[in-house]
Structures are given as structure tokens and as C-alpha cells.
Amino acid sequence: MTAVEGFLELHDLDNLLAQVGDPARLGRWRRMGYSLGPAPALVKEREKLTDRLDRRWLNLYERSLGRYGRGLSAVRNRVCLGCRLTLPTSAAPPPGETQLHLCEGCGRLLLWD
Amino acid sequence: MAIAEISPLTDTSLDLLELRHRRRESALHQLVQCAFEHQAVRHPELVETSLLRRERLGSTALGRGHAVTGAWSWCVHAPLVLVGVSSRGLDWDVAGGHDVSIVALVLTPGESTEEMHFRRLEAVAGALRLQRQRQRLLDHPDVATLSALLREVPR
Numbered sequence: 001m002t003a004v005e006g007f008l009e010l011h012d013l014d015n016l017l018a019q020v021g022d023p024a025r026l027g028r029w030r031r032m033g034y035s036l037g038p039a040p041a042l043v044k045e046r047e048k049l050t051d052r053l054d055r056r057w058l059n060l061y062e063r064s065l066g067r068y069g070r071g072l073s074a075v076r077n078r079v080c081l082g083c084r085l086t087l088p089t090s091a092a093p094p095p096g097e098t099q100l101h102l103c104e105g106c107g108r109l110l111l112w113d
Numbered sequence: 114m115a116i117a118e119i120s121p122l123t124d125t126s127l128d129l130l131e132l133r134h135r136r137r138e139s140a141l142h143q144l145v146q147c148a149f150e151h152q153a154v155r156h157p158e159l160v161e162t163s164l165l166r167r168e169r170l171g172s173t174a175l176g177r178g179h180a181v182t183g184a185w186s187w188c189v190h191a192p193l194v195l196v197g198v199s200s201r202g203l204d205w206d207v208a209g210g211h212d213v214s215i216v217a218l219v220l221t222p223g224e225s226t227e228e229m230h231f232r233r234l235e236a237v238a239g240a241l242r243l244q245r246q247r248q249r250l251l252d253h254p255d256v257a258t259l260s261a262l263l264r265e266v267p268r
Contacts, residue, residue, distance in 0.1 A: 005156060012163040012186050020170060028231060032238050036171040045166070074187050074223060081224045111187055 004098045006053050007061060007109055011072040013046050014065060057100050057109065064108045073108040082108045125151075126268055129259050132197040132216065137205050141165065141182070144195050144218045153193040153220055160188050164218075174207040179247055181238045183219030185230035192268055193220045194237060198254045215247055229267060236266040 001009075019025050020036050029036050050058055065071035073082030080087060085105030093099050093112055101110040130147055132140045141164050149157040163184050167173065173182040180203075195218040202212025217237045221230035240262050241247055250258055 005159060008156060008186075008188055009159050009162065012159065012184070012188070013166065015185065016163065016166055016170060032235055033175045034171055034173065039170050041169060042166060072187060072223075076224070 001052075002098055003054060003057065003100050004111065006049065007057065007072055007100065008111070010046070010049055010053065010061070011070070013042065013049065014071070017042055017046065018069075060102060060107065061109050064106065068106065068108065071109060072111060073103060073106070074111045080105060080108070080110060082106050126192050127194050127196075127256065127259055127263060129196050129198065129254060129256055131254070132199040132203065135199075135201060135204055137168065137203060138165065140197060140199070140203050140216055141168075141218075144197055144216065147195055148193055148218065148220055151191075151193055151195075153191045154189050156188045160184055160186060160220075163188075168206070172206040172208075174205045174213055175238055176242070177207075177209075177211050177244075178213055179215040179217070179241050180205050180213050181217045181219065181234060181241065183217075183221065183230065183234050183237075185221045185223065185225070185227060187223035189220045189222045191220075192222060192225070192233070194218070194233070194263060194266060195220075196250070196259055196263075198251065215241060215250060217241060232267050237263060240265065 017039060019029065020039055026036060061071035073080050075087065078087045078092065080103040083103060083106035085103065091101065093101065103110050132143055134140060142161055145157045145161045148154045154160050163186060164182055167182060174180040197216040199214050202214055205213035207213060219233050219237050221233055246262055250262060
């Protein structure tokens with residue numbers, strides 16, 4: 001698993017955990033007819049996953065997660081979809097390269113298309 | 114005078130498929146692979162993992178005979194609703210032990226808001242809530258029937 005895939009997985013897992021951690025979201029699921037319970041197993045899976053990720057990137061991810069609710073953002077046409085900042089051409093990774101990058105505007109980890 | 118026959122445009126954000134297996138995990142795998150073929154998702158294995166984790170939070174089966182699941186993720190490129198129909202029934206962890214015959218997978222790109230994903234899920238769940246609507250789809254499993262049924266789903 002690459003670092004990008006690891007953070008994508010972590011982001012999706014955090015989204016799921018947010019569904020059961022927030023009473024407003026939980027209420028909405030219940031109104032639709034779903035019954036969601038606590039997820040101690042998913043919390044453990046998150047711990048296992050974060051152990052495999054680079055500590056430096058993880059700290060940056062968690063800082064953005066705490067600030068914005070999402071620690072990862074995609075880039076389309078050089079625009080960060082989190083903060084709408086147009087990124088400099090030099091910020092783009094070489095074609096075919098999948099490396100983690102940081103948005104200069106909002107500090108979210110970037111997923112280049 | 115020229116006469117042109119105009120046929121309706123195909124809605125590419127919807128599709129229908131026949132589910133081949135009985136297990137929930139296999140059905141989710143088939144749905145995600147179909148979404149990958151539609152070029153609606155990247156990293157299909159991550160989407161599948163996320164859907165399986167969602168099942169562990171609580172079954173996505175709603176009432177008798179149908180389930181609505183979904184993902185709001187950066188792994189999703191384009192909004193897509195896939196509906197799988199199983200003539201044999203699926204073992205979906207439903208209270209009472211009923212089999213599930215219709216499964217909807219609602220995929221919403223990460224760039225959309227979470228509110229949009231909820232609205233799409235609510236629209237699909239609402240459209241499939243009535244038994245007569247589900248029966249209509251089982252009797253006529255085609256994209257035209259599906260489009261008519263899910264016309265209220267926000268794109």
C-alpha cells in the first residue's frame with residue numbers, strides 16, 4: 001500500500017467514525033431506518049492503520065482533520081478542492097508519481113488527479 | 114420536411130446489474146467492480162473496504178428485501194447509483210433472516226458535500242421503501258424502469 005492509499009483509507013475510516021460519533025449524523029441515519037452502533041473494532045483498525053503511516057504526514061493530516069473535519073483534499077486543474085487555492089505549477093508532482101503533498105493554502109494533504 | 118427520431122439520452126449516473134452471488138461481500142465486490150468499469154471510482158479495493166466497514170457499523174438492509182449502502186469518498190470520481198438485483202436472494206444480515214433481493218450502491222465524490230451524499234442516500238432509500246416500487250423493478254429489471262424510479266435522486 002502506498003502512502004497516498006494509506007491516507008485515503010484513513011480518510012474514509014475517519015468519515016465512518018464521524019457518522020457514529022456525531023449525534024446529528026447518527027439521528028439522520030436513524031431517521032432513514034438504519035441502526036448504527038458503536039464501533040470499537042473500527043477504532044482499533046484506525047490505530048493499526050495509523051501505526052503503518054508516516055508520523056510526520058499523520059500529524060499534518062490530524063491537524064487538518066481537527067481544523068476542517070477533513071484531512072485530505074483532491075486537486076483538480078491545479079485547484080485545491082478544499083480551499084479553492086490555485087496551486088503553483090511547481091507544486092504538481094511529475095506525471096505518474098504518487099507522492100504526498102501539502103496544500104500551501106489550507107495545509108490539507110493533497111491527492112493530485 | 115425532415116423527420117428526426119429523438120431518443121432520450123442515457124443517464125450515465127445510473128445502472129442496473131444482476132447479482133450473481135449469495136454472499137454480501139461478493140455482491141459488494143461485484144457492485145464496486147461495476148463502478149470501476151464505469152470509471153466512477155479509483156482504488157476500488159479501498160471503496161470495497163470502506164463499504165465492508167460500513168456494514169460493521171450496522172447492517173445497511175432497510176426493512177424487508179432491500180439494502181441501500183454508499184460511500185462519500187475521494188476514491189469516487191463521479192456520482193453513480195448502481196442497483197443490483199438478485200433473483201436468488203442475498204444473505205445480508207437482516208433481522209428476521211429475510212433475504213435481500215435489491216441492493217443500491219450510492220457513490221458520491223469527495224468534492225461534493227456530505228449533505229449531498231445524505232440527500233442522495235435519502236432519495237434512493239425513499240424510492241425503494243415501498244414494496245410495489247421494488248416489485249416494479251423486479252418485474253422490469255431495466256434502466257428505463259430504474260431511471261423512472263430514481264428520478265428524484267440529486268446528481
